[in-house]
Amino acid sequence: MSTVEAIFEATIQVLISDGPGDLTTTRVAERAGVSVGSLYQYFPNKQALFHAVNERYLTMLAERVEATCKAHCGSPYAEMADALVSTYIEMKIERRDVTIALYRAAAEVDVAGIVEAMSQRIEAASQAMFATASDAEFNNLATVNVMMLNVLCGTVRNVFERDMSELLIDGGLRTQLTLMFCTYLAAAKIAA
Amino acid sequence: MSTVEAIFEATIQVLISDGPGDLTTTRVAERAGVSVGSLYQYFPNKQALFHAVNERYLTMLAERVEATCKAHCGSPYAEMADALVSTYIEMKIERRDVTIALYRAAAEVDVAGIVEAMSQRIEAASQAMFATASDAEFNNLATVNVMMLNVLCGTVRNVFERDMSELLIDGGLRTQLTLMFCTYLAAAKIAA
Amino acid sequence: MSTVEAIFEATIQVLISDGPGDLTTTRVAERAGVSVGSLYQYFPNKQALFHAVNERYLTMLAERVEATCKAHCGSPYAEMADALVSTYIEMKIERRDVTIALYRAAAEVDVAGIVEAMSQRIEAASQAMFATASDAEFNNLATVNVMMLNVLCGTVRNVFERDMSELLIDGGLRTQLTLMFCTYLAAAKIAA
Amino acid sequence: MSTVEAIFEATIQVLISDGPGDLTTTRVAERAGVSVGSLYQYFPNKQALFHAVNERYLTMLAERVEATCKAHCGSPYAEMADALVSTYIEMKIERRDVTIALYRAAAEVDVAGIVEAMSQRIEAASQAMFATASDAEFNNLATVNVMMLNVLCGTVRNVFERDMSELLIDGGLRTQLTLMFCTYLAAAKIAA
DNA sequence: CATGAATGAGGGTTCATTCAT
DNA sequence: CATGAATGAACCCTCATTCAT
Numbered sequence: 001m002s003t004v005e006a007i008f009e010a011t012i013q014v015l016i017s018d019g020p021g022d023l024t025t026t027r028v029a030e031r032a033g034v035s036v037g038s039l040y041q042y043f044p045n046k047q048a049l050f051h052a053v054n055e056r057y058l059t060m061l062a063e064r065v066e067a068t069c070k071a072h073c074g075s076p077y078a079e080m081a082d083a084l085v086s087t088y089i090e091m092k093i094e095r096r097d098v099t100i101a102l103y104r105a106a107a108e109v110d111v112a113g114i115v116e117a118m119s120q121r122i123e124a125a126s127q128a129m130f131a132t133a134s135d136a137e138f139n140n141l142a143t144v145n146v147m148m149l150n151v152l153c154g155t156v157r158n159v160f161e162r163d164m165s166e167l168l169i170d171g172g173l174r175t176q177l178t179l180m181f182c183t184y185l186a187a188a189k190i191a192a
Numbered sequence: 193m194s195t196v197e198a199i200f201e202a203t204i205q206v207l208i209s210d211g212p213g214d215l216t217t218t219r220v221a222e223r224a225g226v227s228v229g230s231l232y233q234y235f236p237n238k239q240a241l242f243h244a245v246n247e248r249y250l251t252m253l254a255e256r257v258e259a260t261c262k263a264h265c266g267s268p269y270a271e272m273a274d275a276l277v278s279t280y281i282e283m284k285i286e287r288r289d290v291t292i293a294l295y296r297a298a299a300e301v302d303v304a305g306i307v308e309a310m311s312q313r314i315e316a317a318s319q320a321m322f323a324t325a326s327d328a329e330f331n332n333l334a335t336v337n338v339m340m341l342n343v344l345c346g347t348v349r350n351v352f353e354r355d356m357s358e359l360l361i362d363g364g365l366r367t368q369l370t371l372m373f374c375t376y377l378a379a380a381k382i383a384a
Numbered sequence: 385m386s387t388v389e390a391i392f393e394a395t396i397q398v399l400i401s402d403g404p405g406d407l408t409t410t411r412v413a414e415r416a417g418v419s420v421g422s423l424y425q426y427f428p429n430k431q432a433l434f435h436a437v438n439e440r441y442l443t444m445l446a447e448r449v450e451a452t453c454k455a456h457c458g459s460p461y462a463e464m465a466d467a468l469v470s471t472y473i474e475m476k477i478e479r480r481d482v483t484i485a486l487y488r489a490a491a492e493v494d495v496a497g498i499v500e501a502m503s504q505r506i507e508a509a510s511q512a513m514f515a516t517a518s519d520a521e522f523n524n525l526a527t528v529n530v531m532m533l534n535v536l537c538g539t540v541r542n543v544f545e546r547d548m549s550e551l552l553i554d555g556g557l558r559t560q561l562t563l564m565f566c567t568y569l570a571a572a573k574i575a576a
Numbered sequence: 577m578s579t580v581e582a583i584f585e586a587t588i589q590v591l592i593s594d595g596p597g598d599l600t601t602t603r604v605a606e607r608a609g610v611s612v613g614s615l616y617q618y619f620p621n622k623q624a625l626f627h628a629v630n631e632r633y634l635t636m637l638a639e640r641v642e643a644t645c646k647a648h649c650g651s652p653y654a655e656m657a658d659a660l661v662s663t664y665i666e667m668k669i670e671r672r673d674v675t676i677a678l679y680r681a682a683a684e685v686d687v688a689g690i691v692e693a694m695s696q697r698i699e700a701a702s703q704a705m706f707a708t709a710s711d712a713e714f715n716n717l718a719t720v721n722v723m724m725l726n727v728l729c730g731t732v733r734n735v736f737e738r739d740m741s742e743l744l745i746d747g748g749l750r751t752q753l754t755l756m757f758c759t760y761l762a763a764a765k766i767a768a
Numbered sequence: 769c770a771t772g773a774a775t776g777a778g779g780g781t782t783c784a785t786t787c788a789t
Numbered sequence: 790c791a792t793g794a795a796t797g798a799a800c801c802c803t804c805a806t807t808c809a810t
């Protein structure tokens with residue numbers, strides 16, 4: 001494993017075990033099995049490290065969502081909603097500890113830029129998908145789409161931060177969010 | 193204004209102007225016009241101060257929501273949904289800077305406990321309200337209710353943190369969330 | 385002794401014993417018998433400390449020279465030259481270690497500003513004095529005066545840095561510089 | 577250009593553009609277009625590099641002064657004084673940035689040894705020259721000579737460090753120093 | 769002989785907290 | 790009960806130097 005890779009992984013590990021408040025460059029370096037100096041050879045400062053870790057994570061997320069959206073072009077909108085919600089939640093659950101760690105770290109630094117960029121990628125992909133629904137066209141698709149994604153991201157975050165396991169394990173969150181989106185979309189359908 | 197009051201206000205002010213990263217006890221004391229020593233007479237440590245500020249803010253929020261819920265007992269559910277969403281968003285918009293400041297500070301410290309407590313108060317009030325809707329009864333009200341509140345809190349936070357002013361100023365967020373909740377509730381109605 | 389005083393003294397001591405390259409804020413604080421934190425309560429950073437120490441020293445020097453110049457208003461110019469040279473050199477010899485330490489430290493930081501300010505104070509005082517010589521008037525006094533002071537400051541520094549004790553102990557430097565200035569001034573005299 | 581040459585030049589360049597405080601071995605190597613490792617193949621440590629650069633510069637200076645002194649054997653002493661002063665100042669002005677950079681760097685490291693050695697070479701050459709003046713013999717030549725060279729070196733340094741351009745551009749410094757030396761030497765002449 | 773990633777001691781600086789006044 | 794100077798552990802970051810390739 002490359003040094004950079006080790007540092008990335010160590011950052012996540014420290015974030016998970018110690019929390020963002022106790023994340024020090026020394027500790028990260030130690031956990032990565034390298035010296036602080038090495039860390040600073042690859043990242044100009046602590047912020048940059050944070051930034052990079054978040055970017056990497058969010059980029060992965062965005063890519064997966066984009067892929068899902070592409071894969072569901074032309075499907076019925078209910079399937080689209082389910083695919084979107086499921087993909088997003090599954091990714092978050094997959095490495096639950098990482099998800100929680102990054103949610104907590106988000107406020108520490110200026111990650112707003114990355115978050116915004118990724119949000120827009122996801123929004124674009126989603127809107128493109130819904131525009132091709134086989135069984136409906138929508139009024140105000142732009143607004144509706146933005147709403148759904150804010151709801152999706154915000155709600156999932158809330159559920160993770162409150163650690164509401166019961167909503168996550170049995171798919172309650174997924175089912176209900178999908179349902180909510182379907183009824184919402186139905187109301188936005190253009191009468192045939 | 194009491195000393196404690198001054199300290200509370202100063203904390204918020206520093207949070208707004210300097211951000212949570214630059215909030216130091218000395219700075220808070222200065223802005224409050226008291227000495228650090230005095231600050232420590234009222235709060236055993238920085239965490240406690242943070243905690244208190246958040247508690248006060250969230251308690252106010254919870255109380256307002258509870259009042260709204262009580263006031264809408266027996267109304268049609270659409271009105272309930274609108275009242276809930278409107279009250280929550282209005283409070284957040286009212287002192288937008290404070291809202292954003294506290295969202296950002298949330299991760300810094302362990303506010304999870306307070307958040308959880310307040311969430312449950314709000315959920316209870318909301319569920320009690322919806323149980324009295326004049327025009328419907330709902331399947332699975334507990335789940336539906338929890339979902340709506342997670343969506344409400346999560347989405348609003350997301351919108352504030354992304355600073356999506358366009359959704360806030362013209363009431364787009366309010367209208368759409370209300371609509372979403374109405375269609376969602378409609379789907380949960382018990383057939384008459 | 386006040387904390388600030390102790391820090392000033394400690395800075396000089398460290399400068400003398402360890403040299404400017406090994407002057408660390410921690411070491412200064414230790415030697416002063418206070419904590420680093422205290423040091424930073426009085427000086428915003430290391431540079432400021434350096435600056436303050438130099439300013440204090442050079443201000444004293446300038447004041448002494450100014451006093452001497454005032455005291456010799458109306459004297460014959462040879463006495464003036466002797467007074468100027470003697471005062472300057474004596475002050476430097478008085479605390480020889482401090483003198484050497486500060487010469488060495490001068491390049492470390494931006495002391496140029498203070499040096500320039502003090503140089504100008506001294507030049508002004510000196511020129512005012514020579515303008516009142518009882519036994520001569522001078523062509524180009526401004527130029528002649530600036531030359532003498534550059535020579536005085538530069539030469540003394542050179543002698544200290546080269547540690548040419550033999551020139552300092554028996555007054556050789558003083559005698560010769562005075563002589564040099566007298567012959568130089570004589571050449572600038574306006575023929576009666 | 578040899579590697580060593582490149583490193584020398586790079587050191588000077590970094591000194592000029594970044595100052596002695598920001599001179600790092602890595603930066604020097606970069607600017608020289610070689611690796612740090614290579615730098616350490618030629619210089620055992622940073623001090624040695626500094627040392628070498630200074631030695632090279634001062635050796636050149638000493639050689640030029642020696643040459644001038646030899647060339648003026650048997651001349652009248654006024655010509656000698658002028659030649660000495662002019663040569664020294666011209667060399668310093670020739671690459672003014674280098675001169676200033678090295679003056680500033682001088683305190684950083686232990687260059688005292690080299691400076692002393694070069695000073696003595698120059699003093700010897702100068703004394704030998706003045707001993708052959710065609711128009712005078714001097715009392716105490718050793719002392720007079722040492723004085724003049726301390727004055728010359730010290731004053732020039734002072735003028736450069738204070739950046740008194742007006743004294744350098746129109747030759748004021750040169751003229752006045754020469755004049756000062758001539759009157760000083762005249763006073764030391766052995767009566768015929 | 770060149771390279772440059774890796775090292776890690778050490779420097780400047782901050783800030784929550786205490787306690788003598 | 791108020792004050793604010795003093796504390797010092799801990800943080801971020803730098804850079805001279807080494808050594809495996």
